[in-house]
Amino acid sequence: MLLDSRHPFTRGATLVINALLMITFLSLASQVWAHKVNVFAWVEGDMVFVEGYYPGGKKAQNSPVEVYNSAGVKLLEGRTNEKGExxxxxxxxxxxxxxxxxxxxHKNDFIITAAELGLSESLSDAPVTKISEKVAAPSSATVDMGQLEVMIDQALDRKLKPVIQLIxxxxxxxxxxxxxxxxxxYILGLFGLLMYFKSRxxxxxxxxxAEYGQAVII
Amino acid sequence: MHISEGVLSPPVLVAGAALTAAGVAMGLKKMDNESIPRVAVLTAAFFVASLIRVPLGPSAVHLVLNGLLGIVLGWAAFPAILVGLALQALLFQFGGLTTLGVNTFIMAGPAILCYYLFGRSLTSKHPGLVTAMAFSSGFLAILLSSLLLALCLIFTGESFLQAAKVLVLAHLPVMFLEGLIVAFCLAFLMKVKPELLGVTHAAG
Incomplete structure (x- = not known):
């Protein structure tokens, strides 16, 4: 009954399969898949921001986050908010x-290097301070190094925001x-290769x- | 369904890889020249199926199609799923290369069971029976895969019952959907290309 092509149910089945195929192709862009989670982290000022999301951009909400140092010691833990942050x-x-x-x-990790974290510290390193002190000395309005550092950091954060957003x-x-x-x-190629070897x-x-058969006949 | 790298401990990974190796060897042995194109087509279907998501509350689950592969391919489902997962890991970063063995077994093991339970019904001349068996195959394969996945997670400290509950509940819509898809696929293939199913008797 089901196999009879005139039967409406079979025609319905064909329609559903076609519809499924259509949906597949239409929904390929910007989707959520639950087989992988991504982590991204960036530094702003003295804070580290972590974001969890699935391929396609859906947020990983209320997910546990753990932070380890290079020796593998757990430093802190928390959970992402409803924005996945x-x-x-x-x-x-x-x-x-x-x-x-x-x-x-599902689990993934992201490594933030000391270089990224220590960006602001390198500014106040001893040699840099000395040079700037020499430069700053003749001028009457001396700029506080700490203040300058904060200002540069803020400006950099502001300028880098679109870049981080892009990433x-x-x-x-x-x-x-x-x-x-x-x-x-790849799949077709692999099985083609397999078929080639098998047929050979x-x-x-x-x-x-065949040779054996001939030999027997002779 | 895809376990990420770094979740499971080495003994579980090795055990999964060993079981998968045995299954793949069996599958390759059973594969003949005539069935290779069929295996290739279904591998491609499996490879793409994971991209079809089923939205579900805050999360989403995806199609697996291991029931379809099991009932149609039998033991060849092992190499098919291994190839599909390897490419998903390499190209999409789903799962991972170290978890390839475990992930393959989680999806292919239930597929083989479905083959033995329902595969024989393909030669049945009763279309209603074929549809029922096809639905059961799609449904059961996902259910068993979820349970196997929960079993693997015991060794990471998760409680089996809790993990199983979460996973089975999350995959419930997929079970029904896959049951329907396998039933429709088989009905369709029986009609237009019965030889693809290895069925020699004429349809109808």
Whole structure:
């Protein structure tokens, strides 16, 4: 009954399959997939901001975040808010590994290097201070180094914001059409290769048995 | 369904890889020249299926299609799923290369079970039975995969019951959806290309 092409149910089934295929192709862009979670972290002032999201850009809300130092000691932990974000004050000026766990079986990490964290500290290093003191000495209006540092940091944060935003957005893209088509190509190629080797083996075996058959006849 | 790297401990990873290696060897042995194109087509379907999401509250789950691969391919589902997952890991960063063995077994193991439970029904001349078996295959494969996944997570300190509850609940819509998809796919293939299913008798 089901296999009868005139039956409306079978026609319905075909329609559904076609519709599914259509939906697949239409929904390829900007989607949420729950098989991978991404972490991104950046420094603003003396705070580190962490963001968790799935491919396609959906936020990883209320997910546990753990921060480890380079020796693997846990420094602090917390949870992302409803925007998928979590922030903390820089606990130590060393490489930080930020681990985010999203639901069951999904986990990813992001490493923020000491260089990123210590950007502001290098300014107040001893040699730099000496030079600037020499320069600043003749002028009557001496600029407080600490103040200058804060101002530069703020300006940099402001200028870098769009760049960080750009990086965040780029990282949110899911698999593109190139990867999908490429993957299908790999699959066809692999199985084509397998078929080639299998058929060659079969042919050799066929030849051998044919020769054997001739030998027997002779 | 894809376990990320760094979640499981090495013994679980090694055990998963060993089981998968055995399954793949079995699958390659059972594969003949005639079935290779069929395996390739279904591998491609499996590879793409993970991109179809099923929205569900704050999270989302995706299609797996391991029930379809199991009922149609039998043991060849192992190499098919391994290839599909390897490419997903390399190209999409889903799962990971170290968890490839475990992930393959989680999806292919239930597929083989479905093959033994329901695969024989494909040669049945009763279309209603084929549809019912196909639905069960799609449904059961996801259910068992969720449970296997929960089982793997025991060793990470999660309680089995809790993980199983979360995973089974999250995949409930996928179970029904996959059941329907497998049923429709088989009904469609039976009609237009029964030889793709390895069924020699004429449809109808």
């Amino acid at each position: 979590f922030s903390f004050k820089i606990p130590a000026k060393e490489d930080l590994r930020i681990v985010l766990t999203a639901g069951v079986a 965040r957005n780029t990282r949110k893209e899911g698999p593109g059409v190139t990867e999908i088509i490429g993957g299908i190509g 083996k079969d042919r050799e075996r066929g030849q051998r048995s």
